Amino acid sequence: MKMTFRWYGTSDPVSLKYIRQIPGMYGIVSAIYDIPVGEVWPIEKLRALRDSIEAAGLKFEVVESVPVHEDIKLGKPTRDRLIANFQQNIRNCATIGIKVICYNFMPVFDWTRTEMAMELPDGSFTLAFDAEAVAKIDPEKGISLPGWDASYEPGQLKSLLAEYKNVTEETLWGNLEYFLKAIIPVAIEANVKMAIHPDDPPRPIFGLPRIVKNRDDLARLVGIVDSPANGLTLCAGSLGADLCNNIESLVREFGGMGRIHFGHVRNVAVKPDGSFYESAHLSCEGSLDLAQIMKAYHDVGFEGYIRPDHGRMIWGETGKPGYGLYDRALGAVYINGLWEAVCKFTTAPVAKAQH
Numbered sequence: 001m002k003m004t005f006r007w008y009g010t011s012d013p014v015s016l017k018y019i020r021q022i023p024g025m026y027g028i029v030s031a032i033y034d035i036p037v038g039e040v041w042p043i044e045k046l047r048a049l050r051d052s053i054e055a056a057g058l059k060f061e062v063v064e065s066v067p068v069h070e071d072i073k074l075g076k077p078t079r080d081r082l083i084a085n086f087q088q089n090i091r092n093c094a095t096i097g098i099k100v101i102c103y104n105f106m107p108v109f110d111w112t113r114t115e116m117a118m119e120l121p122d123g124s125f126t127l128a129f130d131a132e133a134v135a136k137i138d139p140e141k142g143i144s145l146p147g148w149d150a151s152y153e154p155g156q157l158k159s160l161l162a163e164y165k166n167v168t169e170e171t172l173w174g175n176l177e178y179f180l181k182a183i184i185p186v187a188i189e190a191n192v193k194m195a196i197h198p199d200d201p202p203r204p205i206f207g208l209p210r211i212v213k214n215r216d217d218l219a220r221l222v223g224i225v226d227s228p229a230n231g232l233t234l235c236a237g238s239l240g241a242d243l244c245n246n247i248e249s250l251v252r253e254f255g256g257m258g259r260i261h262f263g264h265v266r267n268v269a270v271k272p273d274g275s276f277y278e279s280a281h282l283s284c285e286g287s288l289d290l291a292q293i294m295k296a297y298h299d300v301g302f303e304g305y306i307r308p309d310h311g312r313m314i315w316g317e318t319g320k321p322g323y324g325l326y327d328r329a330l331g332a333v334y335i336n337g338l339w340e341a342v343c344k345f346t347t348a349p350v351a352k353a354q355h
């Protein structure tokens with residue numbers, strides 16, 4: 001297991017220097033943020049990013065994410081040019097040493113929350129999703145969500161939602177299949193593993209289809225192109241927001257097949273109505289058993305990348321919600337602790353922690 005930390009580049013208030021000081025930290029997960037979605041990331045930019053990360057004593061082997069243009073998800077005629085660009089991005093990433101590329105296939109909205117700073121009883125602040133509040137939103141009247149307000153102009157959002165009107169789950173599957181059949185051969189050639197991120201939360205929202213939500217979806221996905229290059233980012237907190245998903249058994253099944261390349265490990269406190277908040281990583285704070293999850297990673301001999309996922313805002317820290325330094329650092333140290341214990345006290349099969 002290689003421990004990593006997401007970093008948003010030079011504008012990130014969290015410095016590489018501080019990330020390096022987290023015990024057991026192997027590398028950085030990042031992306032190029034100033035190139036429009038669908039365009040090619042210049043090698044020089046990737047190289048500069050890698051060099052700045054390596055200068056701080058960390059590795060850069062995982063990209064999160066290369067965004068997938070909506071025209072690809074919609075299956076529009078323009079998709080072939082955009083897919084060619086995506087293929088080029090895979091090659092460019094490989095050239096500078098990237099081993100795993102995370103991406104997702106969620107229409108319009110990536111992760112969705114109703115609150116970015118819900119106060120918990122201990123005085124920390126976290127991201128939360130209120131199922132009732134989301135159910136009350138009428139997309140026709142406009143959707144205003146924290147974290148997304150700046151991403152779309154109201155008119156642009158309206159027309160995008162209109163384009164998805166006739167896109168069913170099966171249409172979206174068809175478009176994902178077309179995309180995978182085009183990109184996975186390129187990834188194989190470039191020796192890069194693609195790792196799709198599941199839907200967050202794992203259910204349709206605002207009438208938009210979502211297709212990477214549960215065990216059956218993951219099984220269907222890995223079957224589309226039967227290659228280790230067609231793999232998963234197993235996001236415990238995203239899938240865990242549906243209590244029917246058993247994260248340990250997903251790790252055992254898909255990790256056992258060698259299809260998990262990147263693990264997002266975090267906890268989430270889920271209510272029966274599907275509302276949830278992102279709790280501290282510790283098992284007793286949320287609905288997931290992180291010790292069992294790490295044991296499952298160990299038992300399948302996992303050698304890929306892990307990162308603590310969103311953290312709460314604690315100790316007065318301000319910054320990008322979910323992506324402060326302190327609570328994610330606590331998460332990383334906790335996960336490393338579980339991993340050390342599981343490696344020491346479980347006999348077989350032994351997967352050696354690599355630091």
Ligand code: DNO
Nearest residue numbers: 064065102103104110111197
């Ligand atoms: C939210 C993240 C997601 C994730 C993408 C991966 O903070 O978990 O934005 O990076 O969905 O493509």
